[in-house]
Amino acid sequence: MNHISKLPNVATTIFTTMSNLAKEHNAINLSQGFPNFNSDQKLIDLVVKAMNSGFNQYAPMLGALSLREAISTKFQYLYQSTYNPENEIVVTCGATQAIYTIISTFIHADDEVILFKPAYDCYEPAIAINGGKSIAMHLNYPDYQVDWKLVESQINQKTKMIIINTPQNPCGTIFSKADMLELERITKDTNIIVLSDEVYEHMVFDGLKHQSACLFSDLKERTFITASFGKTFHNTGWKLGYCCGPEALMKEFIKVHQFNVYCVNHPTQIAIAEYMNDISTYTNLPVFFQHKRDLFLDAIKDSKFKSIPSQATYFQVLDYSDITNENDVDFAKKLTIENGLAAIPLSVFNEDNLDEKVLRFCFAKTDDTLLKAAKILNSI
Ligand code: PMP
Ligand code: GLN
Numbered sequence: 001m002n003h004i005s006k007l008p009n010v011a012t013t014i015f016t017t018m019s020n021l022a023k024e025h026n027a028i029n030l031s032q033g034f035p036n037f038n039s040d041q042k043l044i045d046l047v048v049k050a051m052n053s054g055f056n057q058y059a060p061m062l063g064a065l066s067l068r069e070a071i072s073t074k075f076q077y078l079y080q081s082t083y084n085p086e087n088e089i090v091v092t093c094g095a096t097q098a099i100y101t102i103i104s105t106f107i108h109a110d111d112e113v114i115l116f117k118p119a120y121d122c123y124e125p126a127i128a129i130n131g132g133k134s135i136a137m138h139l140n141y142p143d144y145q146v147d148w149k150l151v152e153s154q155i156n157q158k159t160k161m162i163i164i165n166t167p168q169n170p171c172g173t174i175f176s177k178a179d180m181l182e183l184e185r186i187t188k189d190t191n192i193i194v195l196s197d198e199v200y201e202h203m204v205f206d207g208l209k210h211q212s213a214c215l216f217s218d219l220k221e222r223t224f225i226t227a228s229f230g231k232t233f234h235n236t237g238w239k240l241g242y243c244c245g246p247e248a249l250m251k252e253f254i255k256v257h258q259f260n261v262y263c264v265n266h267p268t269q270i271a272i273a274e275y276m277n278d279i280s281t282y283t284n285l286p287v288f289f290q291h292k293r294d295l296f297l298d299a300i301k302d303s304k305f306k307s308i309p310s311q312a313t314y315f316q317v318l319d320y321s322d323i324t325n326e327n328d329v330d331f332a333k334k335l336t337i338e339n340g341l342a343a344i345p346l347s348v349f350n351e352d353n354l355d356e357k358v359l360r361f362c363f364a365k366t367d368d369t370l371l372k373a374a375k376i377l378n379s380i
Contacts, residue, residue, distance in 0.1 A: 006129050013121055014348045021333065022342035028373050031332075031342040033169065033315065034236040035364040040281070043233060046271035059266035061258055063091025063242065066273035071227075071242055077279060081214035089244045090257055093264045094236075095199045095228040098243035100126045102195050102224050103161070105256040107132040111160035114151060118349030120169045120197065132160070141346075141356040142308050142319070144171045148182035155186065161193045166211065167200035170346055170360040172310030172317055174204060180211045184219040192222060193249065199228040199241070200313040202285040205293060208311055214244075221246055224253070229272055231314075232282055234364070238268050289314050292363045292370060299374030314364040317346065321357040323380060328355050335359075341376045 018031035029036075038044070055064075062068060068085035075081045083089050092098040099122055107113060109131035115123055117136045124134045135154050139146065151162075164183065166175040175183075187194060196213035204210045213223040224245040230236035243253065275281055293310055300307070305318040324331060328345035336342040343359040350356075363370060 007125055010125055014344055015121075018332065018336065018342050018344055021336045025337050025340065027336045027340040027342045028369060028376070029342045030361040030363070030365065030369075030373055031336075031344045033231075033362045033364065035234045035314075036369055037234065037366055039233055039235040040275070043235075043271060043275045043281075046274050047267050050267035050270035053270075055267045055270045057266065059091070059263040059269055061263050062087075062089070062254065063263070064266065064269040064273060067091055067242075067269045067276075070273045070276040071244065074276065074279075074282070075214060075244070079212050079214050081212070081220065083214075083244045084247065087247050088250050089242060090250065090254060091240065091242045091264055091269055092226075092257070093241070093261055094230055094239040095197065095226040095241040095243075096122050096239075097261060097264075098224075098226040098241055099123065099195065099197060101253060101256050101260050102193075102226070102243065103127055103132070104130050104260075105252050106193055107160060110158060112154075112156070112158040113161045113163060114154055114159060115163040116146065116165070116168075117351050118170055118346050119163075120165055121349065123163050133158075135159075136351040138351055138354070139171065141171075141317075141358055144168065144173045146175075146179055146182075148179070148186060151182075152186045155190070155192070159190075159192055161195060162187065163195045163197065164213075165197040167198075167204060167312030169200065169313055170315055170317065170344065170349055172313045172315045172360075174208060174312045175211055177211050180213065180216050180219065183213075184216045187222060188218055194219060194223040196223050196225050198225050199231045201227065202232055202282045203289045203314055204286055204312040205290040205309070206311065210312070222249075224249060229268075232285070233272065233275070238265065240265060240268050240272065289364070292365070292367070295367055296361070296363045296370045296374060299371055300377045303374075303378045304380065305377055310363075314362055315360050316363055317358050317360050318343075318377075319356075319358050325357075328357060328359060331357075332359055335376075335380075339376050339380060341373050 015032040022029035103126040228241040347355040
């Protein structure tokens, strides 16, 4: 049978590859971004309660109303920003589905989408499947700063969308208020849609503040925000997230969403809605994860790996250029197979696989696991 692949250059993701390799070699897995500890038992009990209460059939298409209301309340509380639960919030199958649906709703053949690399891996395939073209702006290790004048110079008639990811995976950096104001300035009076992937909004450290796109009034009018409960509540396997944006944009999103998934897992929605009533379930996260980042960095401070503390997310990048000149994919595989510790090589997220000798380590792990991993890093 003959067919023309829509994604001829795409192979299995680095997350699957490294997690499988870790399993095969019984290595500590700090590669794929997921916690090795459970969700709060209270939340699990709430899911059981929702199932026993009969929430086992299709959820409303936009998501359980109680959850959309809880999300709206959260935006009001954290950012004093209003999203109408009736028509500006949709619960999705993780942030991945929200992102895919946004891109397929708006990207036509030959449309250009500006994004920043190293970039999380699900943006470009979604653009390609829809016939669009990714325009990559490279962010340099170690500060990963954006040159907004350069970004502005890339904007033309074909520019349909700009994708930002703050806090940024894999770099562990955030966009400052000045960055967001620049984004607002260069998109003002254009038809450019902004996709702001904010799945790590609750994991920001050292007193820094997450600059959500919804805080900037003109920007908010052209922006979809995507979020992931999997990241927030330590249950990536539940694949629950959401998307919000202005009514006119959400109206188009919903047309695609209803034929893409229609609706998503019902009992987890009911449970999370109730769980989120206690705001400490998300306001405690910066302290919780900053402790893990600090524990990890302190434990490897005498190693040959160089680091700048991650500002946000649950990832820490480490520069291994003092250890070897090997390319990062080979080094990551060797570290897994020979030393028993898996990480993610950053080159896979870069244009032309630019290798800056940097690996990403996930610190959403028990303290014990982080200390074991540190011991391995210290021995290299
Ligand atoms: N965006 C980024 C930056 C991510 O790291 C991830 C992985 N959680 C996603 C989107 C996808 O989130 P989800 O697992 O909810 O689909
Ligand atoms: N978001 C996770 C990470 O960055 C990976 C999720 C996936 O495997 N697609 O590691």
